Amino acid sequence: MSNDSKTLPDPFDQALLDWRNGRYEAALAGLRTATTGGDAGCASLLLQMSADPSAPAGAKPAAAETVFSAPDTPPLRRHGAFIRASGYGVTADPAAALAQRIEAARNGDALAMTEIALLSALMTDGAAPADPPLCGPLLETAAEAGSAAAIAALLRLALETGRISPVARRLAPALGRSGHPLASALITATTALPEAAATAPSGTAAPDWPAAEPLLAAILEPAAPAETIHPAPRVARSTGFLPAMLCDYLAAQAASLLKPAQVFDPLTGQPRPDPYRQSLTAALPDGAMDLVLWAIKMRMAMLAGGTFDQGEPLAVLLYRPGDQYRPHVDYLSDTGPVTAADLARRGQRIATTLVRLNQEFSGGATVFPRLDISWTGASGDALSFANTDAAGQGDPMSLHAGEPVQAGVKILASLWLRERA
Template sequence: MLEPMEPSNAIARRMLTTAMALRPGGFPDAIRRRLEHARKGDRDAAVQLGVLLLDSHPAQSFHLLQGAARQGAGLAAAALLHHARNHGGLWPELEHWLFGLAATGYPLAGPLKTAMAEMPRTSRAPVLTTAPEELERLDTAWPTSEASRTTLSETPSIQSYNAMVSHASCDYLLATVWPTLRRAEVFDPVSGRTSLDAHRKAYSTSIPRSFQDLAIARIVACMSACAGTSAAFAENLAILLYYPGDEYKPHLDCFTSDDGWASAELAAQGQRRATSLVSLNGGYGGGETKFPRLDISWRGKKGDVLTFNNVTGDGAADPLSLHQGMPVISGWKALASLWLREQIPGTDGVAQRAD
């Protein structure tokens, strides 16, 4: 359905390559297809690939982002800051772009200005050469869940992974969703609806599959892989933002049978088997993720992943998985949160059930 619209519709191009990436083994082909879009002038494609490839293919990333920034893409200029950090400092053209971006109300303007103030200046942009064969190795951008793993608990399984998501990807995700953040609500298993509740003080939003691009899909794939499953079992990616005083009091992520909505949900889609979190920023006080019944606390650095199982070996809700987001004392804290199901969720990552 999307392919006939590919030449003329930017949204169709994005959705097409995301759909390709969600197929088993389809991510490398999706990257190459998106690269074709970028070469034909699709600015958004250039930004997404520039962010996605920043660590694994820096030269290719640099040229994509520089081209998009010259077309006026603010997110490309923000991502180029990471290149400046790795290659000698800010050059005049980038500094001009970044000051312009901060003046537009860019949501991460505060951290952006701090980073600029701390960075040396250089007279010209770095020269990064892209080898032709580099384009044949784009599949190396696919994530792995084996690097830098620390086991915090065997039962339930609680695992921490260092530096799994790039800083550029964290910034890109936050800047993309920031305008959609709203006060978070709490799910009521009796009614199957959500509402504001003092138990949870934060801002939140979610990203359905149809709104994901390759840069965001990679984050979801990485989070899923760390939890030992595939992105096919993931609900919509949630983004959480906590200001001073905000917290999420002790709770379980899984459902319990109730002869009502929750039981129907369990029968239709299975349990929320695992949870995967990514720390999207640093520089705040408090805000640890705590497991009070295990005396375990986690506060990851930017790009770190935490995964934990919500059920026991026989599939029952595990009371030891009780956890909480401790109050933020200073600054602000941002997390990406993903629930992984036992069964594949319905259309667009939303759990569905028969009435």
């Protein structure tokens, strides 16, 4: 090799550098080139940056077109399905996205297998996750294909049914080696469970993957209607809103993104420590989304009477013992140029939806001191509330707080909804 040769900069790192220096077009162009070459990491960053308010006009459709024209690999198929389901730069077509993932699952794509198997847990009778004859064999197929998330879901299913499948027991050590953040707790909790009867010898038959239409109906129709517990501002709760295995999946997907809670200074637009909240927080950008996370965000938006496009990034909050969220409101105040520009673009934060993702903590209730309401719920339960009044103005009666966690770790999903997409 010539001494004059130079190592080309990594396109991911170069895009970050360009973006930080305001070279938005250059950053996106480099990522589009890398994505066309099959770089899934650059595709993820491309989706994240193209959705940023600083991105130039037309960035999202261009990103979608780039992903659709990229090599047909499992990670890029995953991005493409999210684009179709959510309407990222294209007309939303969730039925087509699901059909695509089901076909990919049938063809052995482990990522697609995991998504469809997990989503099948939403196909319930209105009371409980689907019995093992429906989602169990699908999860086993995904687990055998190497999916740590599917193994974790099988262990969660074992806790719910009281019996562990032979596949889950055999593959549990692999989950422990995978670095999955819930592996230790799930393996310990299922160690003493009796073994369930095998569903079928491994490899003897192709699993019966669900069809797209009934699966989409299950995603869009929560198992139980929400109960309004206060009329104005509206506060509603939903029991059994998400199956536990989907709660686990969201918590695990967010784990690597967790960092101390911050807020943006309305005057400078720069992040600073949140003076009201002590927690770890992760916001899932578009580049991290798949059909399971799309479905969770969609259901949370619908519970608040909104649409997927109205939602800010789906967030996960983790509170340790002593952590809390002091009394606050979620609506935005026009206190600086950055906030004013954001309000002009998307309008007010009109509603919030919360979902409890785990069971293993005490304390930490969500309280509304001016409404005399306290909510803790159980794992998978949801709470949704309005932040604005009938005139669209911030409603001070929506003041709420997360009380200090007394023991254990509280994990909560949070979604803010805006007036406009």
